[in-house]
Amino acid sequence: xxxxxxxxxxxxxxxxxxxxxxxxxxxxxxxxxxxxxxxxxxxxxxxxxxxxxxxxxxxxxxxxxxxxxxxxxxxxxxxxxxxxxxxxxxxxxxxxxxxxxxxxxxxxxxxxxxxxxxxxxxxxxxxx
Numbered sequence: 587x588x589x590x591x592x593x594x595x596x597x598x599x600x601x602x603x604x605x606x607x608x609x610x611x612x613x614x615x616x617x618x619x620x621x622x623x624x625x626x627x628x629x630x631x632x633x634x635x636x637x638x639x640x641x642x643x644x645x646x647x648x649x650x651x652x653x654x655x656x657x658x659x660x661x662x663x664x665x666x667x668x669x670x671x672x673x674x675x676x677x678x679x680x681x682x683x684x685x686x687x688x689x690x691x692x693x694x695x696x697x698x699x700x701x702x703x704x705x706x707x708x709x710x711x712x713x714x
Contacts (some may be wrong), residue, residue, distance in 0.1 A: 589637065589638065590638050591638065591639065592629065592638065592639050592640070592641045593638060593639075593640055593641070594640075594641045594643050595640050595641065595642055595643065595657065595706070596643050596644075596645050596650050596653050596654050596657060597642050597643065597644055597645065597654060597704065598644070598645060598651070598654055598704065599644065600618075600626050600628050600642060600644055602703065603628070603642045603703070604618075604628065604630070604642065606702060606703040607630045607640070607642070607702075608630060609681060610678060610681040610682055610683050610703075611632075611666075611678065611681075611683070611702075612632075612633055612674075612677070612678075612681075613630040613631060613632055613633060613640075614630065614631060614632075614633045614634075615628075615629075615630055616629040616630060616631050616639050617629040625644060625646075626644070627641070628641065628642040628643075629641055629642070630642060632666065654704050655702075655704035655705035655706055656705070656706075657706060658706065658707070660707070661707065662699060662707040662708065662709050663706060663707060663708075664702075664706065664707075664708040664709070665708070665709045665711055666708055666709065666710050666711065667711055667712070667713060668710060668711070668712050669712065670712070671689070671695075671696040671710065671711075671712035672689075672696075674710060675689060675698060675710060678700065678710070683700050683701075684700060684701050685698050685699065685700045685710075686698075686699045686700060686701060686707070687699050692714075693714065694713065694714055695711055695712050695713040695714040696711070696712045697709050697710065697711045697712075698710050
């Protein structure tokens with residue numbers, strides 16, 4: 587096994603999730619395929635990368651809808667690395683991304699926690 591290809595993120599709606607991830611976070615759309623049954627195979631990933639992508643999977647039932655925004659129990663569950671922390675932080679704030687703290691500069695790098703449109707917590711991180 588060489589790498590993790592996709593991680594699933596359960597979302598309320600494909601288009602609102604796509605708008606957030608491609609607009610506010612600046613990800614690129616890697617795939618959006620109609621599966622013929624009302625569902626879609628929607629994959630986004632950070633622009634310019636070919637590594638792990640996020641499969642945006644629309645919740646199909648009450649149990650899945652209940653997990654939207656709480657897939658990691660309120661913990662930071664996603665880690666977005668950057669080579670330009672200050673620039674990406676400012677761009678994301680200007681795009682309406684909600685940061686839960688001011689940037690911190692730790693021994694391991696510069697970091698700030700933000701929420702996606704559903705409340706999932708992410709670290710924006712520039713490793714030291």
